[in-house]
Amino acid sequence: MEPVLLRARGVPNSRHIDTYLAAGGYEGLKKALTMDPEAVTKEVLDSELRGRGGAGFPTGRKWTFVPKEHPGPKYLICNADESEPGTFKDREIIEYDPHLLIEGIAIASYAIRANTAYIYIRGEFVRWARILETAIAEARQRDILGASVMGSNYRLDVWVHRGAGAYICGEETSLIESLEGKRGFPRLKPPFPAVVGVFGKPTVVNNVETLACVPSILTRGAAWFASIGRPRNTGPKLYCVSGHVRRPGVYELPMGVTFREIIEEHCGGIRDGHTLKAFFPGGSSAPVMTPDQIDVKADFDACAEAGSMLGSGGVIVLDDSVDMVEAAANLAHFYAHESCGQCTPCREGSDWAMDILDRILEGHGRPEDPATLLRICQYASQGMTICPLGDAFALPISSIVKKFPYEFERHIAAATPRPPKKLPVLPWAGPRPGFDGQ
Amino acid sequence: MRTVAIHAVPEEQLTHVTFDATMEERISELLTHYPTRRAALLPVLWLCQERYGWIAPGVIEAVAARLGESPAFVQGVVTFYTMFYTSPPARYVLQVCKTLSCAVCGGRELLEHLKARLGIDLGERTQDGTFQLIGVQCLGACGSAPVIQINDDYYENLTIEQLDALVDELSQGKEA
Ligand SMILES: Cc1cc2nc3c(=O)[nH]c(=O)nc-3n(C[C@H](O)[C@H](O)[C@H](O)COP(=O)(O)O)c2cc1C
Ligand code: SF4
Ligand code: FES
Numbered sequence: 001m002e003p004v005l006l007r008a009r010g011v012p013n014s015r016h017i018d019t020y021l022a023a024g025g026y027e028g029l030k031k032a033l034t035m036d037p038e039a040v041t042k043e044v045l046d047s048e049l050r051g052r053g054g055a056g057f058p059t060g061r062k063w064t065f066v067p068k069e070h071p072g073p074k075y076l077i078c079n080a081d082e083s084e085p086g087t088f089k090d091r092e093i094i095e096y097d098p099h100l101l102i103e104g105i106a107i108a109s110y111a112i113r114a115n116t117a118y119i120y121i122r123g124e125f126v127r128w129a130r131i132l133e134t135a136i137a138e139a140r141q142r143d144i145l146g147a148s149v150m151g152s153n154y155r156l157d158v159w160v161h162r163g164a165g166a167y168i169c170g171e172e173t174s175l176i177e178s179l180e181g182k183r184g185f186p187r188l189k190p191p192f193p194a195v196v197g198v199f200g201k202p203t204v205v206n207n208v209e210t211l212a213c214v215p216s217i218l219t220r221g222a223a224w225f226a227s228i229g230r231p232r233n234t235g236p237k238l239y240c241v242s243g244h245v246r247r248p249g250v251y252e253l254p255m256g257v258t259f260r261e262i263i264e265e266h267c268g269g270i271r272d273g274h275t276l277k278a279f280f281p282g283g284s285s286a287p288v289m290t291p292d293q294i295d296v297k298a299d300f301d302a303c304a305e306a307g308s309m310l311g312s313g314g315v316i317v318l319d320d321s322v323d324m325v326e327a328a329a330n331l332a333h334f335y336a337h338e339s340c341g342q343c344t345p346c347r348e349g350s351d352w353a354m355d356i357l358d359r360i361l362e363g364h365g366r367p368e369d370p371a372t373l374l375r376i377c378q379y380a381s382q383g384m385t386i387c388p389l390g391d392a393f394a395l396p397i398s399s400i401v402k403k404f405p406y407e408f409e410r411h412i413a414a415a416t417p418r419p420p421k422k423l424p425v426l427p428w429a430g431p432r433p434g435f436d437g438q
Numbered sequence: 439m440r441t442v443a444i445h446a447v448p449e450e451q452l453t454h455v456t457f458d459a460t461m462e463e464r465i466s467e468l469l470t471h472y473p474t475r476r477a478a479l480l481p482v483l484w485l486c487q488e489r490y491g492w493i494a495p496g497v498i499e500a501v502a503a504r505l506g507e508s509p510a511f512v513q514g515v516v517t518f519y520t521m522f523y524t525s526p527p528a529r530y531v532l533q534v535c536k537t538l539s540c541a542v543c544g545g546r547e548l549l550e551h552l553k554a555r556l557g558i559d560l561g562e563r564t565q566d567g568t569f570q571l572i573g574v575q576c577l578g579a580c581g582s583a584p585v586i587q588i589n590d591d592y593y594e595n596l597t598i599e600q601l602d603a604l605v606d607e608l609s610q611g612k613e614a
Binding site for chain 2: 242
């Protein structure tokens, strides 16, 4: 497949607006501006584009949820938080082709009749925030953005907004709170952002890669886009492969290649002397998959059928050198650190799971630990929390416990009881000998 | 790449902060991006951190006054996010990614090496105030693990030798 999203990678001076224009850039926007916003949405609907941010929600459908007759302002937010471990694709688009993203943002904004768009980018991406600001300034200067977008009577301002280090701000309602200048506490849904979003106004939140698909849907047509992959799982996809493969990186492939093709052909297989042990198909929040599942198609429906999810397309590959209990503990630390703390099952559960996993690794596992972990995970998922971070923590950890029970058993069989530990008790309580605090 | 050192303004000089004309101009410009003043809070805090090196209590008060918020509200926001420094950082903040892809691809070894070489643990700084070592979560660059961010810059696919050379350069006061 010829690259669509990574067309500019390796092209000299690819970030400059002249390079982009010379390659036919902004033609999609030009075409969109001659159409009704509804017709633009219809085209995206027909392409069957599904969101690349994690949930795979049909993009055109999301746009139709914005109330048309709403009198006040509406907003488009581009989610460039790229915070899911194992995901590093949006950065690639911004690095090589920022105007592709800006064109997608402009088309999406026009389709939902928004006059302001924000790009919420993770705080660590200082370099990429600057790249975007430069590109936006170029586009303004050429009247591609601003009071009159490409000579039409449509006005659009695009602003870059930097986060400041919080995984949870990738979740759309947390992102909205953060953009409003608050702590990033997710909101209960409904109402959904498309109806009550940022500043209380209808808002569409779309991922960078999702929006970068839009220009070519306009120029080449929905049918072309839908011809890549299979029904409901269409278009080009960026797969981010990290971990123990020979050639990690971002690969643009037609949706629905198998994990075998990704790992063995494109990434050159597992590093020398080792074999595949496990892989996360869609970022660290997806249930782990095992080598017998390597022929599963890397698309939304196939991953769901296989009991996992395509998520953000971040494929984390682990070889036989990895202790899966350590992997689980590593992720538990991540989620315990990133839980915003609003919901008890997520806040306490992630901490508790982390403590148990650390204790097992310290050689003090107990026979009941795996069951306890599964119970903690069960309570943190199943819609018991405000946002899906509860599931994001529970699913990978419970899947590791279920799929690699023998690794837990091995640690636990060799375990010794934990020596009584002195708790950091309140200063006036004195030592409490024999108390096994956890 | 040139990693710019952080020059943290000492707390004594930040007890009563007044924004100068340049800062005022930039804040006013930022306010035009949003329909509410509150929404400019993160960008204004970034501006302050760039300018003063960290977010001192006096800075919180000045920001709160400028945006019409209470200092408590601003402090609540500052402490929610990990990237705002609430104490003066060292000149170079070494932020080592600890998350899975980096951990299994050499990140753990880099971290151990840095600890040994600098003689400090996570969260600590060297006595001369040149380096500070912190463990961070996934930096969104896992394909080029192991990854370290130093101040604003990413360093990817780092070997121990490259890291050593980098630390040498930075500690000699050169801005690498
Ligand atoms: C904990 C959590 C973290 C998320 N992080 C991101 C992220 O970094 N980038 C992103 O685009 N979407 C992220 N999402 C998904 C967003 O909530 C949202 O669904 C997405 O941005 C919508 O865009 P799309 O429809 O184009 O996929 C996250 C969701 C959750 C629950
Ligand atoms: S599930 Fe976790 S991250 Fe999400 S709102 Fe609840 S506590 Fe916060
Ligand atoms: S795991 Fe280190 S950058 Fe993602």
